[in-house]
Amino acid sequence: MNTVITPAFRKAVETDIDAIVALVQSAYRGDASRQGWTTEADLLDGQRTDPADVAQVLAAPDSAVLLAxxxxxxxxxxxxxxxxEAAYFGMFAVHPPRQGSGLGRLMLEAAERYAQQTWQCRAMHMKVIDVRHDLIxxxxxxxxxxxxxxSAFPYGDERFGIPRRDDLKFELMVKDLAC
Structure with a gap:
């Protein structure tokens, strides 16, 4: 287990796109992802995101990518x-060797604060692949x-990865943020 670190948080800009894609890919796909516990390498091959997807979320209204x-x-x-009144949380990634250090918890808390303070959101929603029991x-x-x-997994759309099994689906998870 790594020691808890205190990161600096900021909102991503266009010049961060390549670093974001590399981080997300390393946390979820391929052998590098196996250094951490959030790997999806046994469930999915292929990409987790790409520069066009990240650029799209950066440019969207009422959308932010937060970095630690x-x-x-x-x-x-x-x-x-x-x-x-709710915010959606996704594209969550922690550098695999830093997983288990408390950094993910700090990133999640920063996202919840951002949603409350910036948009006055009362809830956070996310979708998790339902067979990810440890993550849930x-x-x-x-x-x-x-x-x-x-909700159904987008089989046939390689932008979300190439499934290694035929029973994947997402479950909605919710947290109330109201004080």
Whole structure:
């Protein structure tokens, strides 16, 4: 287990796109992702995101990609987007050797604060692949609840990866942010 570090947080800009794509890919796909516990390498091959997708979320209204740096190293990121009184949380990645250090918790808390302070959101929503039991449990320990509401995995759309199994679906998880 790594020691807890105190990152500096900032909103991403266009020049961060390549670093964000590399971080997200390293956290979820391929052998590099196996250094951490959030890997999806046994579930999906291919890409997790690409520069066009990141550029699109950076340019969207009511959308932000938040970054966590230590010194000059990008170690975590996430995407938050306002949907009425709720924010959507996604594209969450922590540098695999730093997973388990508390950095992910700090990034998630920063995203929740951002949604509350910037948009006055009352809830945070996310979708998690339902067979990711350890990840779901991690979110539950941080106040998220399973809703039992599922949506289909986008089979056939390689922008989301190439599935290695045919039973993937997303479950909506929700956390109330109101004080």
């Amino acid at each position: 740096y230590v010194d000059d190293a990008l170690l975590a990121c996430c995407h938050v987007e306002r949907h009425g 449990a991690w979110y539950e320990r941080r106040g998220y609840r399973r809703t039992g509401e599922y």
